[in-house]
Amino acid sequence: MHEGAETTMGKVYLVGAGPGDPELITVKGLTCIQRADVILYDRLINEELLSYAKPDAELIFCGKLPGCHAMQQETINRALVLHAKKGKTVVRLKGGDPFVFGRGGEEAEALVKHGIEFEIVPGVTSAIAAAAYAGIPVTHREFSSSVAFVTGHRREGSGDEIQWESLAKGIDTIAIYMGIQRLSSICGQLMKYGKSPETPAAVIEWGTTSAQRTVTGTLATIAEIAANEQMRNPSMVIIGEVVRLRANIQWYERLLWSSAAAGATS
Template sequence: MSVYNPHNKQPFLGGEVALVGAGPGDPDLLTIQAYRFITQAEVAIYDRLVSKEIMALLPEDCDCIYVGKKQAEHRVPQDGINRLLVEHAQAGKKVLRLKGGDPFVFGRGGEEALYALNHGIACHIVPGMTAASACTSYVGIPLTHRQTAQSCTFITGHVKDCGELDLPWHTLSDSKQTIVFYMGVKSVPVISQQLAKAGRDKNTPAALIYKGTTPEQRVFRSTLQSLEATVINENIKPPTLIVIGDVVGIFDDVMLSNIGYLTPA
């Protein structure tokens, strides 16, 4: 029988950067590897979606630098974040780049790793549970389900600088495909219109998951046609995950708590 031994892993050394996925918010969803790096950090450069419970795991003497982003509102531009990582690593620190979700899923982790490597800084890549899989599981929505959905697509809902959400909409018309939009609340009108235009049934089930896996989690059930009205009527704000597909209704006949716990009706 093999026993997990963290000492068999590459150590976190001064002068290195660790890109660590903190998951969607619930600290129970952290990986053992993420916990190991978090508890060794000397400098933590963190995003706004990292929960306070996870921040509390950092060493007391860790220097914490907030670089959170909102749509069209960046406290520190990406170029500035890249430079912070390198500057603190060059000063000999163990630099933790702490991100909500997974650093390589809409997290710009690839950009940050490339910048560090191009400046001679070694990087640890620590995956985290991305919101699409964690938040949907917590509310009883399987991303795939036999004979209902054989594929799943993750899409960023951020519009470009010109205000356009430019996507290959024709590839999203399959009724057996689940679609998950990150950061898409402000783009809901375009999403609804373009998916319907591409051929998705207007009655396709949809769900909006606000602050999934956290104590503030709320779930709003809707359809593709009524998605925009649901956002307006319920005053739904970011961070909210949007799920579109027949899988949304798989567990309609069971009771569901807010912590991923299903019970018979």
């Protein structure tokens, strides 16, 4: 390249990796991984997906744990812009869907601000996938015609901004992301605003992976049950009458159990 020549601007793809099972990534998402020069990836993606990257692709870990961020969001935004300005094809690989509690909107805003071309590649979000793998349909003609996605993780320094009364009285199925640490408080708020204590509830840990575990109870009991079973994040909490259907149509954990039993006898 001649001195002073301008570098062709690259492009960023904000890609949803899905909830954990690597086979749940979309075809377009996988194609983006295969073509990327740089991949910035999160803690909760299945790292098997990185094996599809080019041998010379730069892989950058951006994982976050509560209170311990490998890379702050502002730093991630700057990295996306920097690599794109170098002419790179950049993939931001995020667990679930980038626009469902994934800060994809903030990253897209940063790219717009700096004039970076980008595309959004949706992914299968954890609320739908984890519930499905636990045998819980989030909608059902007899039990649920409405679903709400709720974050159980407060922004640092913020109060409780969730409209609990609207959720308790107007929504059939409530799917709560990363709510295990506040589960007792969440259930208490829903009951305070009129949700029946007998409403079925489930906690699904590491949904869609071989480590998946599910416990069920009611709005009044699920927090204690989850604590006794030492359920941890990443977990999805599903609250609503649809949880009753798990008893009949759970399939994935039965598959895991039968595979384990077959392995033990072989």
